[in-house]
Amino acid sequence: MDTDLSSHPASGFTRLAPQTGTGFVLPAGSTLTVVDPTGEQVSDFFCFAADDHAEWLSSGRTIDYANSIYVTTGSVLYSNRSRPLATVVEDTCGNHDFLLTPCSQQTFDLLYPEFEGAYHPSCFENLCGGFAPFGISPDAVSTTLNIFMNVWTDRTGELHIDPPTSRAGDRFALRAETDLVVGLTACSAEKSNNGRCKPVDYVVEGPTAQG
Amino acid sequence: MDTDLSSHPASGFTRLAPQTGTGFVLPAGSTLTVVDPTGEQVSDFFCFAADDHAEWLSSGRTIDYANSIYVTTGSVLYSNRSRPLATVVEDTCGNHDFLLTPCSQQTFDLLYPEFEGAYHPSCFENLCGGFAPFGISPDAVSTTLNIFMNVWTDRTGELHIDPPTSRAGDRFALRAETDLVVGLTACSAEKSNNGRCKPVDYVVEGPTAQG
Secondary structure (H helix, E strand, O other): OOOOOOOOOOOOOEEEOOOOEEEEEEOOOOEEEEEEOOEOOOEEEEEEEOOEEEEEEOHHHHHHHHOEOOOOOOOEEEEOOOOEEEEEEEEOOOOOEOOOOOOOHHHHHHHOHHHOOOOOOOHHHHHHHHHHHHOOOHHHOOOOEEEOOEEEEOOOOEEEEEOOOOEOOEEEEEEEOOOEEEEEEOOOOHHHHOOOOOOEEEEEEOOOOOO | OOOOOOOOOOOOOEEEOOOOEEEEEEOOOOEEEEEEOOEOOOEEEEEEEOOEEEEEEOHHHHHHHHOEOOOOOOOEEEEOOOOEEEEEEEEOOOOOEOOOOOOOHHHHHHHOHHHOOOOOOOHHHHHHHHHHHHOOOHHHOOOOEEEOOEEEEOOOOEEEEEOOOOEOOEEEEEEEOOOEEEEEEOOOOHHHHOOOOOOEEEEEEOOOOOO
16 A cells, blocks of 8 residues: 555546545536545545536435445436436445445544544535535535445444555546536545545546536 | 224324325424334335424434444434434334435336336325425435335345335334424335335324424
8 A cells, every 4th residue: 555645646636635625516428536546545425416406416316226335337326306417437446335424523523532522624524615615505415425435234234334445546437427516525534544534536537617 | 914904093193095195293302103003014204303494314424323224212313414303212113224215206117117107106205295385395305214114235235125024013103302394104115015005104292383
C-alpha cells in the first residue's frame, strides 16, 4: 500500500484531502471515476437529478430492483422515482456499502464516545457543503453509496464494518444517465477507514456541463 | 393460521383491507399497535415529524446507530436529523425488514413480469394516498419499515424474501417520541406475503391528537 499521502494525484484527477468533500454537476453521458489512491479509504457518494432536486438517489429502490445490497459493474442506481440515475461501469474493488447514512456529528456523538461529543468533521457536513451552492437542503441527503466501504451483515442482522478491501489505485466509475448534481467525500470516520482518514481522487470525463 | 378473512378485528382495532393503506396523526406518547390478524402478512410503515415534514424516518440512521439491519423491542427509529421519532415497545414476531422501499407500480413492472405492466395496487400508492391529506409529496416517501416482512441477506449480498414468520395475532407496537404523521398499509405484493394479500389491523392508544 502506498502510504505517501503527500503524493500527487494522477494526471487529470482532483484530490479530495482527508475528511473533505465537494459538489459538482455530472452531465448525462459523462463518467465519474473515483480512485482510492492509498488503499483502505471510503468515499461517500450521493446525487440528485440536476433539473429537479426532489428526485434523489434511492438506496431502497436500487437494492430492491437488483435483489442485492451490493452494487458493482453493471448495477443501475435508481432514484426515488424508480428512474435510472447512473450505471456502474467499472469496479476493481467489489466491496461497497449502500445501507448506511453518511457519518455525521451525531454518528461520532453516538458511536465514538472517545471523542466526548467534540466537533468532528463528517461526510454529512462535507456533502451538505458540496450541495449548498445548488440550494439543496441537508434534510434531503439520504443513505449514501459508500464506495469502498466494507460492510456485511450476519444472519442475526448485525452489521460488521471491516477495513476496506480497496488497495492503492482501486477504481469505481459510474456513468450518469441524466444530468446529476453529485456530492462526493473522502470519508471522515476513522473506524470505517481502518483507523486513519486518507485522500480520495476523482475525475469526470465525457460531456461537460453546460454553462 | 386463521384464514377467515371475513372475521372482524378485535375490539378497538381498525382493519385495513388487503392492498389498502391509510394515514393519520400519531401524537407524542401514544402507541400504535399493528397486528397481523391472519398471519404471513406485511404492513409497511413510514412517518414524518408532524410539525415539519422535512424530517422523516431514516432507515440509514436507524440501522447505523443500532448496528443492525433489524429492529425489535427497544429499537429506536431515528429521523434524517438523527432525532428519535419512535421506540418499538412490543414485538411478538421478531422479523421485520428495513432495507426495501414500498412496493410500487415499478416494482411490479420490474419484478413481476407475469403482470405484463398492468396496473397493480401498491404500498407506495397507498402510502401516498394516506399522506396526501397532510400535503406530503410522494417524492418524500423513502425506505419503509416493513413490519412482518421476512428479508435476509446472504454473504454475497443477495436478498432473500421469504414468507413472513408472523402468525395470526402477532403484534408490533411503537411509541411516538414526538407528534408524527404516519402512513400504514396492508402490503400489496404477493411475493412478500406468501402468495396472498391479507388484511392488517391497527389501534392507536394513549394521548389523542389535538384538533
